[in-house]
Amino acid sequence: MAARDDASxxxxxxxxxxxxxxxxxxxxxxxFADSFMQSDGFGGIIVNPTLQNYIDIFSSGLTLNLYxxxxxxxxxTWLFSLIIGFWVxxxxxxxxxxxxxxxGLFLLCTVPFWTSNIIRMISWIPLLGKExxxxxxxxxxxxxxxxLEFLLFSGFSVVVAYVHQLTIFMIVPIFNSMGRxxxxxxxxxxxxxxxxxxxxxxxxxxxxxxxxALGTIFVVSIVMGDFFVIKxxxxxxxxxxxxxxxxxxxxxxxxTAAASAVxxxxxxxxxxxxxxxxxxVRKEITR
Amino acid sequence: MNAPVPKAVAAHxxxxxxxxxxxxxxxxxxxxxxxxxxxxxxMICIYILSFQDVRGGLVFPMKxxxxxxxxxxxxxxxxxxxxxxxxRSVKLAVIVTxxxxxxxxxxxLAFRRRFRGDGVVFYLMIGxxxxxxxxxxxxxxxxxxxxxxxxxxxxxxxxxxxxxxxxFGVLVMFAVMSRFDRAWEEAAYDLGASRWQIMRLVIIxxxxxxxxxxxxxxxxxxxxxxxxxxQTAGSLNTLPLEIWSMTLNxxxxxxxxxxxxxxxxxxxxxxxxxxTIGHLQxxxxxxxxx
Numbered sequence: 001m002a003a004r005d006d007a008s009x010x011x012x013x014x015x016x017x018x019x020x021x022x023x024x025x026x027x028x029x030x031x032f033a034d035s036f037m038q039s040d041g042f043g044g045i046i047v048n049p050t051l052q053n054y055i056d057i058f059s060s061g062l063t064l065n066l067y068x069x070x071x072x073x074x075x076x077t078w079l080f081s082l083i084i085g086f087w088v089x090x091x092x093x094x095x096x097x098x099x100x101x102x103x104g105l106f107l108l109c110t111v112p113f114w115t116s117n118i119i120r121m122i123s124w125i126p127l128l129g130k131e132x133x134x135x136x137x138x139x140x141x142x143x144x145x146x147x148l149e150f151l152l153f154s155g156f157s158v159v160v161a162y163v164h165q166l167t168i169f170m171i172v173p174i175f176n177s178m179g180r181x182x183x184x185x186x187x188x189x190x191x192x193x194x195x196x197x198x199x200x201x202x203x204x205x206x207x208x209x210x211x212x213a214l215g216t217i218f219v220v221s222i223v224m225g226d227f228f229v230i231k232x233x234x235x236x237x238x239x240x241x242x243x244x245x246x247x248x249x250x251x252x253x254x255x256t257a258a259a260s261a262v263x264x265x266x267x268x269x270x271x272x273x274x275x276x277x278x279x280x281v282r283k284e285i286t287r
Numbered sequence: 288m289n290a291p292v293p294k295a296v297a298a299h300x301x302x303x304x305x306x307x308x309x310x311x312x313x314x315x316x317x318x319x320x321x322x323x324x325x326x327x328x329x330m331i332c333i334y335i336l337s338f339q340d341v342r343g344g345l346v347f348p349m350k351x352x353x354x355x356x357x358x359x360x361x362x363x364x365x366x367x368x369x370x371x372x373x374x375r376s377v378k379l380a381v382i383v384t385x386x387x388x389x390x391x392x393x394x395x396l397a398f399r400r401r402f403r404g405d406g407v408v409f410y411l412m413i414g415x416x417x418x419x420x421x422x423x424x425x426x427x428x429x430x431x432x433x434x435x436x437x438x439x440x441x442x443x444x445x446x447x448x449x450x451x452x453x454x455f456g457v458l459v460m461f462a463v464m465s466r467f468d469r470a471w472e473e474a475a476y477d478l479g480a481s482r483w484q485i486m487r488l489v490i491i492x493x494x495x496x497x498x499x500x501x502x503x504x505x506x507x508x509x510x511x512x513x514x515x516x517x518q519t520a521g522s523l524n525t526l527p528l529e530i531w532s533m534t535l536n537x538x539x540x541x542x543x544x545x546x547x548x549x550x551x552x553x554x555x556x557x558x559x560x561x562x563t564i565g566h567l568q569x570x571x572x573x574x575x576x577x
Contacts, residue, residue: 005400005401006402006403006404008397008402009397009400009401009402009403009405010397010402010404011397012393012394012396012397013393013394013397013398013402013405015390015393015394016394016408016453016457017408017411019390019446019449019450019453020408020450020453022430022446023415023423023427023446023447023449023450024411024415024423024450025411026426026430027422027423027426027427028418028422030426030429030430030433031422031426031429084318084322087315087318087319088318090315091315091316091318091319092319095312095315095316107561108323109322109323109326111557112326112327113507114503114507114553114556115330115507115511115549115550115553115554116510116511116530116549116550116553117511118511118513118527118530118531118534119333119545119546119550120329120330122542122546123329123332123333123546124329125346126329126332126333126336126345126346127328127329127332129345129346132346132347133332133346133347136347164325164326164329167322196311217417218417221416221417221418224419225417225418225419225420225421225422225514226514227421227514228513228514228531232534232535242422245421245425249425254425257425258425258429261419261422264419264422265418265419265422268417268419269414269417272413272417
């Protein structure tokens with residue numbers, strides 16, 4: 001029976017593997033191999049194994065600064081999307097009594113996820129710009145006399161755009177985990193005299209931990225792999241690891257780009273693995 | 288169960304069965320409303336701004352009202368090949384959606400029971416989901432160079448996008464499958480149904496709403512995909528690639544007009560899919576004998 005299960009399992013999974021092997025495993029291996037090669041300067045590759053590409057990354061202050069910037073934006077985005085996502089999910093699960101209304105409001109939050117990310121990003125421009133809605137409104141009420149410059153094409157607008165795009169990745173898994181919390185547990189705690197804070201600390205947070213972990217994986221991997229939000233929304237003022245990698249590809253420096261890609265991929269993998277160690281994501285999803 | 292809730296408890300309760308709302312409700316309601324405004328507000332602004340007339344600029348106030356920038360979008364050469372890229376993106380999304388639905392469905396069936404190596408497949412899938420899109424894009428590009436296969440939107444870009452849509456599709460299938468009772472399948476088997484009959488008459492009809500949800504993910508994720516398509520689409524742009532080059536070059540409301548057009552397409556897809564899911568579920572509910 002076990003052998004037959006294996007055979008039918010692999011039969012059903014083979015189409016998935018036929019996509020993952022050539023379009024995920026093979027490209028990663030190619031990049032890995034390429035990162036030890038040298039460029040001939042015209043987009044070609046000289047097969048002469050070297051560690052120089054990696055030494056360049058770790059000895060360049062400029063590159064290390066890129067990593068610092070990328071991690072900074074990742075942490076800021078993670079923090080804000082977690083705070084907003086957690087309370088929105090909490091509100092929908094514990095404060096909306098009508099389940100149909102809760103699902104409806106939940107769908108309201110998810111609809112933009114299915115629309116264009118680039119368009120959602122540029123839609124901040126007429127709001128945050130120097131002559132944008134927010135500056136105009138603030139000047140009209142006399143709160144400021146000069147338009148605030150930091151609103152657009154700055155670190156601030158980058159974080160705004162990220163949080164705008166990615167909070168949904170926090171809301172969905174946290175909503176899912178919280179939805180499974182038995183309301184009677186909360187009521188029992190209340191009857192036993194627990195305070196609001198106790199309930200949050202001892203019941204809600206531990207039981208929505210898995211959702212938070214899943215959301216974190218999404219947000220961290222997307223921000224660390226991004227280059228166009230940071231390019232457009234910072235107005236060229238900030239760069240990211242992937243942004244630099246894209247520039248390298250633009251000037252046909254494939255091995256340099258590949259080494260940077262390997263370092264970044266290892267970094268993302270380490271973070272994701274660390275999170276996966278704290279929760280059984282597979283059980284969380286399939287349950 | 289209908290015993291009256293003591294007032295002191297009710298005032299405290301997080302989710303009281305009856306009686307008034309705690310103060311936290313109003314705080315969180317405000318948070319929620321602000322979130323929804325921040326979510327939709329900016330998008331609505333650019334839809335409004337796309338209907339300006341020829342004097343229109345990138346910021347408020349509105350200058351006139353016309354469809355000038357929509358016409359401009361599809362007729363001007365300087366904004367690029369919007370019509371062609373739109374066409375390609377929709378075709379590409381349809382191809383990706385069909386493959387995503389079929390492959391995710393089969394993978395969902397496979398993951399119902401454990402098989403040797405299922406953990407490896409699962410983590411490969413998670414890896415494909417979290418890997419930086421541009422890294423995969425470059426890797427696929429290099430690989431194509433190496434084997435001498437020309438990149439094109441209808442071949443290599445399909446594979447690159449599937450590496451992104453399939454993990455989502457399979458995750459949705461997991462959620463769908465967790466509600467599928469194997470007893471139904473076994474009952475059909477006991478009644479003498481063949482494997483194919485079980486698939487066609489039991490499994491697929493029951494999972495149909497879930498498959499529509501997978502299709503929704505497949506279409507919208509492909510239609511918006513950018514990083515993985517960048518190095519794999521060959522010489523002809525898809526719509527997100529076209530929008531990307533427009534954000535760098537075009538500084539007129541045609542950019543907003545494009546945003547309005549592409550969002551309308553997304554909304555049509557969302558409404559059709561959610562409507563179909565609702566319809567399938569209502570039909571099923573009406574079939575269950577009282």
